[in-house]
Amino acid sequence: xxxxxxxxxxxxxxxxxxxxxxxxxxxxxxxxxxxxxxxxxxxxxxxxxxxxxxxxxxxxxxxxxxxxxxxxxxxxxxxxxxxxxxxxxxxxxxxxxxxxxxxxxxxxxxxxxxxxxxxxxxxxxxxxxxxxxxxxxxxxxxxxxxxxxxxxxxxxxxxxxxxxxxxxxxxxxxxxxxxxxxxxxxxxxxxxxxxxxxxxxxxxxxx
Numbered sequence: 040x041x042x043x044x045x046x047x048x049x050x051x052x053x054x055x056x057x058x059x060x061x062x063x064x065x066x067x068x069x070x071x072x073x074x075x076x077x078x079x080x081x082x083x084x085x086x087x088x089x090x091x092x093x094x095x096x097x098x099x100x101x102x103x104x105x106x107x108x109x110x111x112x113x114x115x116x117x118x119x120x121x122x123x124x125x126x127x128x129x130x131x132x133x134x135x136x137x138x139x140x141x142x143x144x145x146x147x148x149x150x151x152x153x154x155x156x157x158x159x160x161x162x163x164x165x166x167x168x169x170x171x172x173x174x175x176x177x178x179x180x181x182x183x184x185x186x187x188x189x190x191x192x193x194x195x196x197x198x199x200x201x202x203x204x205x206x207x208x209x210x211x212x213x214x215x216x217x218x219x220x221x222x223x224x225x226x227x228x229x230x231x232x233x234x235x236x237x238x239x240x241x242x243x244x245x246x
Contacts, residue, residue: 046170047092048099054088055129056102057081059122064110076105090133096170096190104193107201116203119191123207131215134164150217151242157216158182158240182240184209189236192229200225202236209240219244 061069073079078098086093094102107115145153155177162173162184174185184205191202206223213221223240227233 046096046168048094048096049090050086050093051088051090051129051133052126053081053086053094055125056122057085059118059125060106063118063121072105072109075109076102078102100190100193103191104195107195112197112199112201115201119203120207123204124211126204127208127211127215130161130164145216150219150244153216154182154213154240154242157212158184161212181242184238184240186236189229192236195230197228197230199231200228200236201230202228205238209238213240217244221245
């Protein structure tokens with residue numbers, strides 16, 4: 040059985056993180072982050088911009104923690120939320136078969152059906168990519184997602200939920216699927232002492 044530490048993040052996703060930081064904080068901010076996260080080797084030699092397995096999960100978790108430690112939670116929130124959005128944009132471009140099929144298959148579904156269909160596909164892809172269980176359940180009002188052994192909060196301690204990348208990702212996914220905005224939010228986080236990180240995607244769009 041492959042464990043989480045055996046997985047490696049593709050170079051393309053690393054480049055998305057770096058782009059998000061540089062867009063908001065400039066080249067100097069990116070260099071500061073790479074140095075803080077012990078990824079200074081990427082300053083002169085960027086990772087490959089493809090699906091080549093590049094960075095192991097332990098170093099990736101360290102990079103997530105470094106963003107918060109270096110810039111503070113207030114500045115890290117929009118930065119990491121944007122990273123989640125860019126990651127979804129990349130997923131749509133790099134997985135045309137998956138999202139093209141999803142678009143065709145959900146053409147005549149209502150918004151709730153579209154969200155359910157695509158969430159199941161995307162969560163399975165996320166499990167394969169990160170090697171971490173993504174559990175989907177639902178109530179009449181919402182879809183609920185649980186990430187066990189979550190790596191986004193990187194053992195960081197806080198008094199608030201801080202796993203912003205998946206929030207940005209699922210907001211963009213719901214917008215892509217339905218054309219509407221949804222109040223996606225994290226309700227439990229390992230950073231504040233929870234056993235796992237949990238998220239809610241309401242079935243009703245923001246009016």
